Amino acid sequence: MSRASYITEEGLANLKKELEQLTSVERPAISQQIAEARDKGDLSENAEYDAAKEAQGLLEMKISRLEDMVAKSRIIDESKIDTSQVQILNKVKIKNTRNNKQVEYMLVSESEADIKNGKISVTTPIAKGLLGKKVGDVVDIKVPSGLMSFEIMEISL
DSSP states (O other): OOOOEEEOHHHHHHHHHHHHHIIIIIHHHHHHHHHHHHTTSOGGGOHHHHHHHHHHHHHHHHHHHHHHHHHHEEEOOGGGOOSSSOOTTOEEEEEETTTOOEEEEEEEOGGGOBGGGTEEETTSHHHHHHTTOOTTOEEEEEETTEEEEEEEEEEEO
């Protein structure tokens, strides 16, 4: 059984939009490139044809991955999100206990993660360490650079 991926309505709409772009615009464009390269003659020594076929393979792989993500996506009912403990779609303000620096992250699905906008995937070590914790909890999280200690300052929507 495949694992469901929980996502917001906006996130699912973005995935579908990207999938539509790939299938209706980019797929025909690559097919056209292949046809043009094929018209140039000997395929055994045609670098354009080889490049277009490789691009087609990569595109089809990306389309397949997106179709799988859309099929496994389950929309999260944002009205039922609880802020008594950390869970997906919560904004969590945490303080690094070593340097007292505070950061705020929103925990989202892997496909919606965008660190520049403060959105981290629930599959990251920090998010995994925060899930299920409450305001005031101090959590030790193993990250690639070592063990870090965070205090949960605030949980919001």
